[in-house]
Amino acid sequence: MRAAAPTNSVASSVASSLAPSIASSVASSLVGLLAYLLATLPAFLPASVLMSLALLATPAAQAFERSDGSIVGCEVERNGVRRIVQEVWLGKGAVGDRHPELGGAAAVVRTDAEGWPVIYFDNVVFGAMLARDPHMADFVFYHECAHATDPARDEVEANCEAYLQLEQLGLMNADMQEALARTHRRMLRLPARYGGSGEVFWERTQACVSKRHAEAAGRATVADAD
């Protein structure tokens, strides 16, 4: 089953209200539900917007249900204190009931007043993704968690972490990899921080994964020699 995609005009208008500079690329590149990649805008929202986000949101949670049924949380550490990242789910799920603050994204990470990361999910975008490609939803969760655990990570690094995490969990195989690649390649144009296109974004993700695999193999070889 293929979930209905939001129209470009809706995406374009919500993106415009968020960040005019990326609106044109959103309008031309947004394919269905994949604008999550426009998430995690470098500038954090003003506190007043965050407060209104919080008021509109369903009660915050700290658990994410993965496609394999596991309930997981994103754990972060700041100055020796560990916490599960709060998740805020926005929107009731009706088509068109989307939150401009998310810029058409499925999920974004923002920082609360105390500096802790919060992951905001858009129920509409995310719900459709879950229906169409639950594995992609897992990938997005771990992508956002990678930003939350280390705000210095760029988009490729966050993707790379998400990939390695799914692999480690046994949630990656040839079919899943191909589905993720297809999903990324469908995004013809993306902002520069994603490499300019889904094709390049995925290529860079794969290059990072290969490098990390090689580093891990190198470490294993050194350990064997010891």
Ligand SMILES: [Zn+2]
């Ligand atoms: Zn990101």
